[in-house]
Amino acid sequence: MADDAIDFVLPLGGHEPARLARVSQAEEELRGLLVASLGGSAVDYRRFLERLGSHLRAYYKGKLVRSGRTDTEAEDLVQETLMVIHTRRHTYDVTQPVTPWVHAIARYKLIDHLRQTRATAANVPVEDAGVLLAHGDHVAAESSLDVARLLAHLPAKMRSAIQSTKVDGLSTAEAAARSGMSETAVKVSVHRGLKALAKLVGGTAR
Amino acid sequence: MKTDDLIGFLGSSFEREPVRTSWMTRRLGLAVAVGAACALFLALAVLGVRPGLMQGRPLLFLAFKLAFAAAVGGLAIRYLVRVASPGGESRVHLGIAALPFVAVAALAGASLTTVPREHWHGQISGHSWLECLVSIPLIAIVPFALVTWAVRRFGAPTDLIRAGALVGLAAGAVSALGYSLHCMDDTVPFVAVWYGGTIALCTLAGAVLGPRLLRW
Structure with missing residues (x-):
């Protein structure tokens, strides 16, 4: 058989x-x-x-x-x-x-x-x-799509700044060139965005 | 997103309708048919029907050209349907798809042996080899685009080079079908070299473009 x-x-x-x-x-x-x-x-x-x-x-x-x-x-x-x-x-x-x-x-x-x-x-x-x-593997890691979902809650500026620098791995200068913002604006957006994200994550954890 | 959530989502968007590969086969067949209609229309509108097409020798050669193009196109569809499914490339035999070319080349060789050498040039290049060389690939663009779209939309090819080649082969064949209504040359070597050559060119172009155009 x-x-x-x-x-x-x-x-x-x-x-x-x-x-x-x-x-x-x-x-x-x-x-x-x-x-x-x-x-x-x-x-x-x-x-x-x-x-x-x-x-x-x-x-x-x-x-x-x-x-x-x-x-x-x-x-x-x-x-x-x-x-x-x-x-x-x-x-x-x-x-x-x-x-x-x-x-x-x-x-x-x-x-x-x-x-x-x-x-x-x-x-x-x-x-x-x-x-x-x-083989089978039942231990699912969470996919990076979670980040995308969280990012969707942020204002457009912060979202694109974080997407560029933290997800796509660009430097601040590259991110500035891509979005048309100044380097300082990118840095500020990333900073604010990360704070907002931390809040969101804290919120969902509670 | 957790994979379990995705599965739940996919499971809930599941439609209780039986799906079969025959659905895709019909869609691809339809795309080739519409492509053929476009090729016919283009050939008639831009080039026009050859005068005296319905007389003896031209009619005989029209039938020969149509038979060649139909054989190539038929095999192209047969394998295109297979290559459009994941893993289907293992059931595609490009050697068999090339059989009509081999057959016509053999007939051309045989027919050249019956005429003196100094006539070979005329037999092969005919009146309008350049027109044929330009027209068949140009007319093939519309069917090529249509069939490419259909393969992307309804299929899931995992060998994009072969899939592209077969799309090119099908497009070249239906283009030749249309062009044959206009073609002024009635020799077997002409058909072998210029029809066979231009369809092969379309196939090659498809193989080159496939990996870019057919990604899904």
Whole structure:
């Protein structure tokens, strides 16, 4: 029975029976959930996203930590990938296994992310599809989207000053050039903005 | 934002409608069809139909050109639909997509052996090779833009070079379809070199532009 299940998962060559069994189990489970979801089951869809989220987390953490990146970045990618899987779920062909489909998306988003953040894809090994489903990780770090949500509460000037200097990592001079404000104005905005942010965070903590 | 919140959000925005890949296939097919209609319109409006198109030899060659373009376009759509899905590139065989080119090149070679060498030049360059060289890629721009939009909107290609190449191939094919109504040259080597060459050029342009245009 286990052999049949292993054969079902396509692109693996095998010296790791335990991992293979885990992968094929995950494949069958995810496939069942996704097929049910596409047929209209919202409950299965939620479960599908949860399972997939944990696989994606393990995958992205594994890839990014090796090249010295943070958990937050991995979590951003998990969310980005879940979102595109949601909006492009019609591209899944129900006659095909789900692993290669999910892996192709996860890998595409990883490479796209690395390219955008100016690292070379060569730094991060990109492997076969089975790797994605071999592990799960349920410890979710919060993504940086939280910062974006908090920033949205600030006035435009403070928001752009903090965005430039603290999130995008520009120098004060670069931020001034980008926003058209003077350097002093940028510094003042950052200072005030950070104070306002601290208040907001304190407020939400209470 | 916590990932659990996102999942909750995505789960609640889930529509209870079955979705299938056939939906995307139809959209992409429609985009190519509309692109073909645009190419036909452009060719007719700007270049006009060739006089005497419905007579013996011109009609025979029109059928030949249309068959070539349709074969290329058909294979392009077949693989475009696959490459538009994540991981679908593994089920794309560009070698098979090149078969119509090989077949026409073989026919051209065979037909050249039947004429003396000094006529080869005339057989290949015909009356209007330059017009063909310019027209097919220019007419292909509109279908190319349309199909590119459709792939971005409805698909999720993960091999953007191949996806771009196939968009270019489809656009070149429907452009050749339109241009064939105007084309004045009735030799097999002409079709092989100038139709085949310009469609290949469109494919190459698509492969180069794909990574920029098809990102999602």
